[in-house]
Amino acid sequence: MLRIALPKGRIGDDALGLFEKIFGGEFRFGPRKLILERGGFRFLRVRNQDVPTYVYHQAADLGVVGLDLLEERRLDLIRLLDLGFGRCSVSIGIRQGESLDFSRPSLKVATKLENITRDFFSKRAIPVEIIKLYGSIELAPLVGLADMIVDIVETGETMRQNGLYPALSIMESSAYLVANRNSFYDHKGAILRLRAQIEEVLRGSP
Numbered sequence: 001m002l003r004i005a006l007p008k009g010r011i012g013d014d015a016l017g018l019f020e021k022i023f024g025g026e027f028r029f030g031p032r033k034l035i036l037e038r039g040g041f042r043f044l045r046v047r048n049q050d051v052p053t054y055v056y057h058q059a060a061d062l063g064v065v066g067l068d069l070l071e072e073r074r075l076d077l078i079r080l081l082d083l084g085f086g087r088c089s090v091s092i093g094i095r096q097g098e099s100l101d102f103s104r105p106s107l108k109v110a111t112k113l114e115n116i117t118r119d120f121f122s123k124r125a126i127p128v129e130i131i132k133l134y135g136s137i138e139l140a141p142l143v144g145l146a147d148m149i150v151d152i153v154e155t156g157e158t159m160r161q162n163g164l165y166p167a168l169s170i171m172e173s174s175a176y177l178v179a180n181r182n183s184f185y186d187h188k189g190a191i192l193r194l195r196a197q198i199e200e201v202l203r204g205s206p
């Protein structure tokens with residue numbers, strides 16, 4: 001039985017929707033349930049940030065996770081398929097009315113995506129102080145904790161509501177189907193079959 005780690009929220013729901021289209025029946029976690037067995041698969045419901053961990057440590061064979069997190073975590077996982085949903089960008093956000101200025105002598109950047117942020121600025125030889133936060137990133141520039149943020153922008157509404165705007169996109173992201181190397185070689189036939197079935201559903205959807 002293939003084990004698939006799914007994040008809570010939209011991406012996980014969209015992933016279960018794909019499985020419904022392939023196998024029929026209802027794929028939905030019961031209230032507060034963390035394991036769902038359906039159609040010969042065992043789905044694990046985990047926090048978004050924990051999907052790569054479950055897959056990498058082989059507690060799950062497969063996972064569905066945003067490219068942003070894959071880039072941030074840098075674990076050696078096989079990226080089997082871009083699922084096309086969960087689209088968002090990782091963007092630099094600054095206060096409305098300001099323009100992006102990397103030449104200031106000291107720049108403080110608040111983010112939960114430390115590695116992506118460090119890479120972006122070090123590739124451009126821009127010295128910054130990175131302030132790691134775990135959520136509500138948009139608050140940081142408003143209270144003087146940081147000059148700018150690097151955060152996920154989906155609709156842009158969170159930034160807008162907090163007087164910020166995305167001044168520059170660092171990367172585009174969407175949900176990927178991933179596997180760890182051992183599971184992939186042990187269950188290659190089943191995994192490639194599943195990927196083909198998902199691809200077929202994705203081709204059929206608008």
Ligand code: PRP
Nearest residue numbers: 135136151152153154155156157158159
């Ligand atoms: C992300 C991000 C923003 C928000 C952006 O947080 O940190 O706050 O979504 O979405 P929008 O552009 O549509 O307003 P998320 O909801 O993923 O929560 P998290 O901080 O727990 O990761």
